[in-house]
Amino acid sequence: MTGRIELPQGTLDLIILRTLQPGPQHGWAISERVQQVSSEVLSIQQGSLYPALHRLERRGWIRAKWGVSDNNRRAKFYELTRTGKLQLELETEAWRKLSVAVDQILEGA
Amino acid sequence: MLNDLRYRLRALFRHKAVEQELEDELHFHFDREVEKNMNRGMNKEEAARRARLAFGAHEQAKEDCREARGTNIVELTLDDTKYAVRQLWANPTFALVIILTLALSIGANSAIFSVINGVLLKRLPYAQPERIMRIFLSSPDFPKFPLNPFDFLDYRARNHSFQSMAAFVRNDMQLSGVGEPMHLNAFATTSGYFRVLGIQPQLGREFDFKAEIPGNELQVILSDRLWRTQFSADPNIIGRKITLNAQPFTVVAVMPPGTEHPGNNYHSVAYGESVDLWSPFAFTGNSNQRGSHFMEGIGRLKPGVSEDQARAEMNTIMAQLGREHPGNDTGWSVLVVPLYSEVVGASRGMLMVLLGAVGMVLLIACANTANLLLARASARQREIAVRLAMGAPRLRIIRQLLTESLLISLIGGALGLLLALGGVRALVALLPANFPRAHDIHINWPVLGFTLLISILTGILFGLAPAVQASRTDPKQGLQGSRTTTASRHQNRLRSALVISEVSLACVLLVGAGLMLRTFLNLVHLDPGFHQENLLTASLSLPHARYNTDEQIAQFYSKLEASLNALPGVVSAGAGSDVPWTGYDENAGFNIEGKKPAPHQEFHARYHQATPGYFTAMGIPLHEGRFFTEADKHDARNAIIINRAMASRYWPNEDVIGKRITFEDQPKKDSDWMYIVGIVGDVKDQPNSTGAEPAFWWPQNQVPQSDMSIAIRTRSDARQVEDGLRDAVHRLDPQLAIADIKLINQVADASISTPRFTFVMVGLFAGLAIVLAGIGAYGVIAYTVSQRMHEFGLRVALGAQRDDLLRMVLAQAARLAVPGTILGLVLALALGRVVQSLLYGVSPADPLILISVAVLVLAVALLASYVPARRAAVADPMMTLRSE
Numbered sequence: 001m002t003g004r005i006e007l008p009q010g011t012l013d014l015i016i017l018r019t020l021q022p023g024p025q026h027g028w029a030i031s032e033r034v035q036q037v038s039s040e041v042l043s044i045q046q047g048s049l050y051p052a053l054h055r056l057e058r059r060g061w062i063r064a065k066w067g068v069s070d071n072n073r074r075a076k077f078y079e080l081t082r083t084g085k086l087q088l089e090l091e092t093e094a095w096r097k098l099s100v101a102v103d104q105i106l107e108g109a
Numbered sequence: 110m111l112n113d114l115r116y117r118l119r120a121l122f123r124h125k126a127v128e129q130e131l132e133d134e135l136h137f138h139f140d141r142e143v144e145k146n147m148n149r150g151m152n153k154e155e156a157a158r159r160a161r162l163a164f165g166a167h168e169q170a171k172e173d174c175r176e177a178r179g180t181n182i183v184e185l186t187l188d189d190t191k192y193a194v195r196q197l198w199a200n201p202t203f204a205l206v207i208i209l210t211l212a213l214s215i216g217a218n219s220a221i222f223s224v225i226n227g228v229l230l231k232r233l234p235y236a237q238p239e240r241i242m243r244i245f246l247s248s249p250d251f252p253k254f255p256l257n258p259f260d261f262l263d264y265r266a267r268n269h270s271f272q273s274m275a276a277f278v279r280n281d282m283q284l285s286g287v288g289e290p291m292h293l294n295a296f297a298t299t300s301g302y303f304r305v306l307g308i309q310p311q312l313g314r315e316f317d318f319k320a321e322i323p324g325n326e327l328q329v330i331l332s333d334r335l336w337r338t339q340f341s342a343d344p345n346i347i348g349r350k351i352t353l354n355a356q357p358f359t360v361v362a363v364m365p366p367g368t369e370h371p372g373n374n375y376h377s378v379a380y381g382e383s384v385d386l387w388s389p390f391a392f393t394g395n396s397n398q399r400g401s402h403f404m405e406g407i408g409r410l411k412p413g414v415s416e417d418q419a420r421a422e423m424n425t426i427m428a429q430l431g432r433e434h435p436g437n438d439t440g441w442s443v444l445v446v447p448l449y450s451e452v453v454g455a456s457r458g459m460l461m462v463l464l465g466a467v468g469m470v471l472l473i474a475c476a477n478t479a480n481l482l483l484a485r486a487s488a489r490q491r492e493i494a495v496r497l498a499m500g501a502p503r504l505r506i507i508r509q510l511l512t513e514s515l516l517i518s519l520i521g522g523a524l525g526l527l528l529a530l531g532g533v534r535a536l537v538a539l540l541p542a543n544f545p546r547a548h549d550i551h552i553n554w555p556v557l558g559f560t561l562l563i564s565i566l567t568g569i570l571f572g573l574a575p576a577v578q579a580s581r582t583d584p585k586q587g588l589q590g591s592r593t594t595t596a597s598r599h600q601n602r603l604r605s606a607l608v609i610s611e612v613s614l615a616c617v618l619l620v621g622a623g624l625m626l627r628t629f630l631n632l633v634h635l636d637p638g639f640h641q642e643n644l645l646t647a648s649l650s651l652p653h654a655r656y657n658t659d660e661q662i663a664q665f666y667s668k669l670e671a672s673l674n675a676l677p678g679v680v681s682a683g684a685g686s687d688v689p690w691t692g693y694d695e696n697a698g699f700n701i702e703g704k705k706p707a708p709h710q711e712f713h714a715r716y717h718q719a720t721p722g723y724f725t726a727m728g729i730p731l732h733e734g735r736f737f738t739e740a741d742k743h744d745a746r747n748a749i750i751i752n753r754a755m756a757s758r759y760w761p762n763e764d765v766i767g768k769r770i771t772f773e774d775q776p777k778k779d780s781d782w783m784y785i786v787g788i789v790g791d792v793k794d795q796p797n798s799t800g801a802e803p804a805f806w807w808p809q810n811q812v813p814q815s816d817m818s819i820a821i822r823t824r825s826d827a828r829q830v831e832d833g834l835r836d837a838v839h840r841l842d843p844q845l846a847i848a849d850i851k852l853i854n855q856v857a858d859a860s861i862s863t864p865r866f867t868f869v870m871v872g873l874f875a876g877l878a879i880v881l882a883g884i885g886a887y888g889v890i891a892y893t894v895s896q897r898m899h900e901f902g903l904r905v906a907l908g909a910q911r912d913d914l915l916r917m918v919l920a921q922a923a924r925l926a927v928p929g930t931i932l933g934l935v936l937a938l939a940l941g942r943v944v945q946s947l948l949y950g951v952s953p954a955d956p957l958i959l960i961s962v963a964v965l966v967l968a969v970a971l972l973a974s975y976v977p978a979r980r981a982a983v984a985d986p987m988m989t990l991r992s993e
Contacts, residue, residue: 028138
């Protein structure tokens with residue numbers, strides 16, 4: 001459990017969008033995947049995940065569909081929309097710039 | 110954007126489905142988490158526990174999701190409203206009591222507000238009404254006096270403050286030649302009268318300055334109503350001649366509908382569309398004689414000129430006139446009063462008092478409702494604790510409870526508005542007859558807005574404290590399932606404070622009602638100085654065209670008096686220049702033989718005319734000397750009768766009969782003198798005037814006056830001589846109109862209608878207040894009794910007597926009622942100054958009223974707690990012991 005970091009909101013949106021890039025996922029899978037890929041460093045509280053998903057859906061960046069999960073249960077799957085993909089590119093680029101800039105400052109100091 | 114809207118609409122209209130999906134989604138997540146934990150080798154319980162921990166507060170998450178949907182406010186409100194309706198439905202008696210009390214109080218507020226809106230807030234129906242000023246003279250003896258016509262001409266010529274200025278005077282006319290002769294309300298006006306008011310005629314044009322020249326006065330402007338009813342809206346009426354006072358007048362203009370009379374002080378005509386026609390005022394006579402004052406001034410300020418500037422300039426002009434016409438024009442200052450204050454000034458104080466009173470009723474109703482809600486909130490503690498434990502945020506609980514209060518207050522407001530709709534009609538009917546702008550009182554948009562506003566405000570006011578209180582519920586304590594949910598000490602204090610303030614406000618209102626009642630009774634029981642019973646009065650006006658000599662006028666009234674006295678059932682009949690309490694205010698200055706007045710304190714008195722039968726008909730008693738007789742004729746010695754007030758002001762402790770007064774500065778002949786032949790009792794100007802003004806009467810036969818009031822005293826119902834009066838008049842002159850036929854009771858009634866109205870209103874509010882305060886006291890006592898039943902049972906088991914319990918509960922009630930009463934009485938004393946001007950013959954600190962109110966309030970409070978106290982007294986010890 002140690003070493004986990006809570007995410008600021010903008011970053012959470014970016015991560016969700018990125019996680020959905022390979023294909024539709026349901027909420028639980030998203031949170032599992034984030035945890036896995038980030039080597040257990042990042043965890044998304046369910047209390048923040050679902051509101052974020054609903055918010056992204058309202059903005060039209062992701063779309064929800066009911067489908068059947070791998071264990072044969074009804075689950076709500078989210079997938080990127082076209083604007084969502086665009087948004088992901090924009091945000092990824094913004095994030096890269098930000099992180100490079102922050103790195104430079106941290107090292108320069 | 111479009112997506113956003115679609116999303117929100119779906120969330121709104123497919124609310125149930127969306128909620129279900131959310132629940133399913135979260136549930137799915139939870140299950141997978143449990144599954145995962147079990148796969149790691151936990152047992153089922155542990156897995157579920159860990160999942161729950163990871164998940165966080167379920168309700169909170171849902172709440173955040175709803176928030177994210179962006180339709181939260183609407184959805185929540187809908188939700189809360191549905192919930193609130195269910196809550197109210199579950200406890201209909203509670204809801205009904207609260208809604209009804211609120212409806213009554215909000216309705217009363219709306220009704221009073223509609224009066225205030227129509228009378229005080231609505232603009233006067235003229236262009237830029239704030240620039241219209243009334244102009245009066247003022248001196249120490251006559252604080253508000255009419256203008257002299259020649260002074261007026263100088264004001265008009267010399268001032269630079271007014272864009273236009275006009276003067277007007279009541280000058281009723283008789284219309285004949287179109288059906289029955291008709292008496293019409295009319296004014297003689299100078300040119301520019303309608304320019305001042307800012308109203309254009311719909312046909313023709315208003316009088317020009319030439320109309321003020323004697324000989325040009327046979328012109329007339331008609332009101333829209335007269336034009337429609339008597340002249341069938343003839344579009345070609347301009348230039349047509351009509352017969353007024355038996356003379357041909359040329360119609361020069363027709364005013365548009367909505368031409369409202371701005372009011373006048375002398376022989377006043379009500380505000381509103383009350384005037385039928387206007388004729389030019391012609392300036393006749395010697396412009397250096399400026400002693401007679403009878404014109405009312407009105408003017409429109411130039412843009413940018415202030416009231417004070419205008420007043421200063423007018424006073425400078427008056428000072429100049431004082432130097433040019435020493436004597437007549439000295440000693441006066443000029444009053445410039447905004448028309449608005451003039452119209453509503455007198456009613457403003459009363460309306461503000463009523464607004465204050467009705468506002469207090471609303472506050473009491475709020476306190477009452479808050480109290481009942483607090484009681485119920487403690488009963489709902491469990492429910493709230495559960496919701497808090499499930500993770501509902503505190504704000505959400507407050508919101509929900511506030512939604513409930515708002516729902517209650519809005520239903521109350523809607524019902525209140527219905528009550529106000531009926532109430533306003535009753536209110537207007539109750540209003541004093543001379544009340545300004547009564548025709549402007551309606552339930553309209555501003556009143557609707559006001560009702561909505563106070564409904565929302567009251568909802569928040571009474572709902573906030575209970576809601577915040579309830580949200581403070583400690584979920585742990587609330588859930589522990591104690592036997593009875595006990596209110597916190599803090600809450601009990603709040604509730605007691607609410608009851609105490611209710612009681613004190615009710616006290617204030619009751620004291621107010623008591624004062625108004627005393628005022629009203631004092632006025633009713635006032636000795637008016639004449640007999641009101643079986644007395645019919647009417648007005649006659651002899652047109653100058655046919656009665657142009659004093660002799661003709663004197664003869665007419667002598668003959669009329671004789672034939673009226675011969676009517677069956679008549680005790681006595683006569684005629685006078687006026688009847689009491691009608692605002693008659695004609696004054697004259699004079700010299701007294703052998704006396705010198707102090708500078709600027711000239712001898713003056715009201716003057717009247719009377720026929721021989723007048724005093725007997727009015728029932729005004731003779732104190733000394735004699736009444737007039739037919740012998741007081743044109744060629745006999747000049748006689749006058751004076752009232753007691755005049756005798757004691759100018760001849761204190763002297764023998765007055767035979768004393769002489771004169772209007773001449775250097776009296777030469779005997780006919781310059783008037784001899785006092787009698788002293789009669791005082792009749793006050795208004796029933797509530799502090800004292801009678803000095804007054805004297807001329808015999809109608811010596812100083813004939815063409816406009817007279819007829820007084821007929823009968824043995825029984827005076828209405829029965831109405832036809833006799835008509836016949837008698839028409840036998841003498843078939844073309845005469847008889848106006849204002851009424852019983853003097855009606856005049857008397859009208860003069861006390863303002864205090865009666867105030868009393869009825871404040872009384873109603875006070876009654877409502879005391880009932881509400883009673884409900885409040887009952888609520889609190891009944892609640893604490895139900896909480897303490899257990900303790901009472903224990904006490905009985907330990908040997909307490911029933912009477913002890915009864916006393917204990919009543920003592921608790923007294924602890925609320927006594928401080929409330931004391932506070933209320935102190936508050937009432939402090940507010941006494943505010944109502945002072947509405948009172949007559951009673952001090953705001955009247956001990957009888959204060960004591961009666963205290964006794965009444967304490968009695969009501971104890972009575973309200975007696976029922977719950979009885980319940981306490983029959984506490985069953987067995988019940989207590991069994992439950993332990």
